Amino acid sequence: MTGIPPVLAGCRILVTAQRRSDELSGALVRRGADVVVAPTLGVVPHIDEQSLLARTRDILAAGADVLVVTTAIGFRGWLDTAETAGLAEELLEVLDGVRLIARGPKARGALQAAGLRADWVAESETSAEIADFLTTEGVRGLRIAVQHHGAGDDGLDARLADAGASVVPLEVYRWGPPPDAAAVTDSVHALVAGCFDAVVFTSAPAASAWLRELHRLDATDDVRALADAGRLLVAAVGPVTAEPLVVAGMGPVVPDRARMGALVRLVIMDLGDAGRGIETPGGLLHLRESGATLDHAVLPLSPSGLAVLRRLAEAPGQVVTRDELLRVLPGDSEDPHTAEVAVARLREAVGCPGLVRTIIKRGYVLSLAADQVRA
Numbered sequence: 001m002t003g004i005p006p007v008l009a010g011c012r013i014l015v016t017a018q019r020r021s022d023e024l025s026g027a028l029v030r031r032g033a034d035v036v037v038a039p040t041l042g043v044v045p046h047i048d049e050q051s052l053l054a055r056t057r058d059i060l061a062a063g064a065d066v067l068v069v070t071t072a073i074g075f076r077g078w079l080d081t082a083e084t085a086g087l088a089e090e091l092l093e094v095l096d097g098v099r100l101i102a103r104g105p106k107a108r109g110a111l112q113a114a115g116l117r118a119d120w121v122a123e124s125e126t127s128a129e130i131a132d133f134l135t136t137e138g139v140r141g142l143r144i145a146v147q148h149h150g151a152g153d154d155g156l157d158a159r160l161a162d163a164g165a166s167v168v169p170l171e172v173y174r175w176g177p178p179p180d181a182a183a184v185t186d187s188v189h190a191l192v193a194g195c196f197d198a199v200v201f202t203s204a205p206a207a208s209a210w211l212r213e214l215h216r217l218d219a220t221d222d223v224r225a226l227a228d229a230g231r232l233l234v235a236a237v238g239p240v241t242a243e244p245l246v247v248a249g250m251g252p253v254v255p256d257r258a259r260m261g262a263l264v265r266l267v268i269m270d271l272g273d274a275g276r277g278i279e280t281p282g283g284l285l286h287l288r289e290s291g292a293t294l295d296h297a298v299l300p301l302s303p304s305g306l307a308v309l310r311r312l313a314e315a316p317g318q319v320v321t322r323d324e325l326l327r328v329l330p331g332d333s334e335d336p337h338t339a340e341v342a343v344a345r346l347r348e349a350v351g352c353p354g355l356v357r358t359i360i361k362r363g364y365v366l367s368l369a370a371d372q373v374r375a
Contacts, residue, residue, distance in 0.1 A: 012290055018042055021039065039178050064094075065098065066101060072109060075114070079091070103149075105257070142164075145167075198234070235253050237254075281355060282294050282354075294355075304329055304345070308339075323336075326339050
């Protein structure tokens with residue numbers, strides 16, 4: 001981690017993706033985050049490999065006018081299947097002479113990685129845009145191969161066929177049940193309990209499956225409230241992925257470009273932003289859902305210490321009375337000494353003299369860096 005500031009230290013982030021989860025998690029961990037991966041859907045590869053190979057050989061023999069690539073993983077999986085059968089080289093030669101339509105930048109990138117060039121890209125990443133584009137141009141009499149995405153046929157085949165095209169469907173993988181359903185359920189319970197700072201999505205089907213799990217566990221309102229209060233960052237890789245979250249009122253943030261790297265940068269910029277922190281005499285203080293950091297170092301706080309610090313941070317530079325601290329401490333103590341002990345232990349854990357000041361006969365103050373300058 002040399003040279004990379006751990007601006008996400010203390011953050012706990014939930015990743016809902018199975019595909020490329022190692023890449024996504026690794027990028028967040030390198031910035032200090034604690035990442036939990038609980039895929040809401042699994043990927044079932046090669047639903048019917050023999051049928052896929054039969055259609056591949058059909059394309060090699062009879063050709064195709066257009067190929068629609070809907071996902072990077074699907075296109076790569078098709079090439080892998082062809083490679084295993086000894087057909088990859090011939091397939092790439094044929095595709096080099098076919099008009100190539102990509103559903104979004106990731107599909108275009110997969111074509112480029114294979115040495116091919118997309119002739120047109122649906123920037124909205126929707127099959128509907130592809131159908132509108134092709135049918136407007138006219139497809140009657142054309143032979144169009146369509147590589148389906150994980151949700152299967154979403155009506156694209158039918159629209160092309162109704163417009164007069166001969167469609168060759170290519171199903172490489174399909175979304176299936178989560179690899180660990182218990183982990184998904186546990187992650188929702190942890191979300192409701194305030195154990196995560198962010199939840200990240202890379203596909204619309206995974207987002208929809210997550211929302212269904214929230215509904216099943218009667219947790220939708222609780223999670224939405226956390227998002228509305230700014231205590232949970234909901235991040236999606238692009239507008240298509242974000243759509244079901246938007247409809248559900250989760251207020252997702254979306255990067256300008258629908259790419260994994262852009263998503264990671266967005267999460268880092270949001271959660272690691274100095275604007276989310278408090279400038280104190282000891283450095284930048286960040287309050288996370290399950291902890292706190294001072295200058296990106298995780299503070300060894302007890303639940304009581306975190307509760308006191310969180311309450312003080314609600315009004316930095318202002319006096320918080322002992323009675324107000326008692327109300328946020330675990331338990332039902334009304335003894336002012338309980339608040340005094342909690343503050344003393346907080347100071348010891350933080351190890352920064354002057355961070356929490358005592359205002360005699362009034363209460364306590366979380367000091368601001370500006371206070372130190374004025375002093």
